Amino acid sequence: xxxxxxxxxxxxxxxxxxxxxxxxxxxLFSWIFLVVxxxxxxxxxxxPDKWAYRFNPYAxxxxxxxGIPIEExxxxxxxxxxxxxxxxxxxxxxLPMEASIVVGALVIILLVMISPIMHHLDV
Amino acid sequence: MxxxxxxxxxIGILAVPTLIMYFYLRESIILGNMIFILAVLGCxxxxxxxxxxxxxxxxxxxxxxxxxxxxxxxxxxxHPAEEYVYFLLFIPYIILFWELLxxxxxxxxxxxxxxxxxxxxxxxxxxALYLYTYQxxxxxxxxxx
Numbered sequence: 001x002x003x004x005x006x007x008x009x010x011x012x013x014x015x016x017x018x019x020x021x022x023x024x025x026x027x028l029f030s031w032i033f034l035v036v037x038x039x040x041x042x043x044x045x046x047x048p049d050k051w052a053y054r055f056n057p058y059a060x061x062x063x064x065x066x067g068i069p070i071e072e073x074x075x076x077x078x079x080x081x082x083x084x085x086x087x088x089x090x091x092x093x094x095l096p097m098e099a100s101i102v103v104g105a106l107v108i109i110l111l112v113m114i115s116p117i118m119h120h121l122d123v
Numbered sequence: 124m125x126x127x128x129x130x131x132x133x134i135g136i137l138a139v140p141t142l143i144m145y146f147y148l149r150e151s152i153i154l155g156n157m158i159f160i161l162a163v164l165g166c167x168x169x170x171x172x173x174x175x176x177x178x179x180x181x182x183x184x185x186x187x188x189x190x191x192x193x194x195x196x197x198x199x200x201x202h203p204a205e206e207y208v209y210f211l212l213f214i215p216y217i218i219l220f221w222e223l224l225x226x227x228x229x230x231x232x233x234x235x236x237x238x239x240x241x242x243x244x245x246x247x248x249x250x251a252l253y254l255y256t257y258q259x260x261x262x263x264x265x266x267x268x
Binding site: 022023025026028029030032033035037040041051052053054055056059060066071079080082083084086087090091093095096097099100101103104107108110111112 | 128129132136153154155156157158159160161162163164166168169170177184185186187188189190193194200205213214216217218220221224225228241242245248249
């Protein structure tokens with residue numbers, strides 16, 4: 001919710017209805033193949049040993065839609081909305097390449113610094 | 124499932140269409156903006172992923188874990204390489220698809236009708252897909268007992 005949904009709502013509130021409908025179409029196209037791919041990779045009761053990742057049953061709601069947890073659907077929806085809405089908002093800025101590389105480097109340094117904390121964060 | 128299944132799924136589903144769309148749209152894409160979004164959202168996503176993924180047996184707080192048998196052994200900051208590949212590919216894919224859609228759909232067209240038609244079409248296909256997979260699993264379960 002904090003990482004994806006709230007920023008997506010913030011950016012979406014600044015867009016027109018026409019743009020939001022186009023985002024919805026993009027979402028439908030992306031959602032279908034992500035759900036199919038997820039179904040093949042997530043651990044299921046049918047093929048218990050062939051999986052790439054599995055969810056902690058105690059950490060999710062337990063509501064499975066199309067064979068994947070509802071949380072994964074929320075993640076897919078917001079990971080479509082967030083890049084598009086952010087892209088539209090910063091489109092007018094025309095950021096120089098150098099500034100983007102500097103920001104990118106700073107964010108990566110930040111990630112390296114916080115990753116040990118994230119490993120042990122018990123929330 | 125094989126050792127590189129997840130990686131190949133990412134390459135097949137995301138890398139190929141992303142490259143095709145990039146070569147088609149490269150003149151209208153501002154690379155600086157793309158790198159900025161990739162850095163900010165990619166790192167936020169990876170940080171959240173690191174927190175949510177099970178790192179070892181002592182890790183009590185985890186939402187999902189990766190099967191070490193079915194992913195590439197390479198780990199960066201204790202996180203599978205595939206997850207980095209996912210963020211590196213998925214964000215540009217979505218932005219490029221969005222730009223492609225903006226190019227295809229003319230301005231002031233009746234988007235509401237188009238969205239409803241697409242929704243109905245996808246609903247029918249998804250329901251069929253769900254019933255097909257459910258039936259397949261049920262049959263497999265019956266014969267594997």
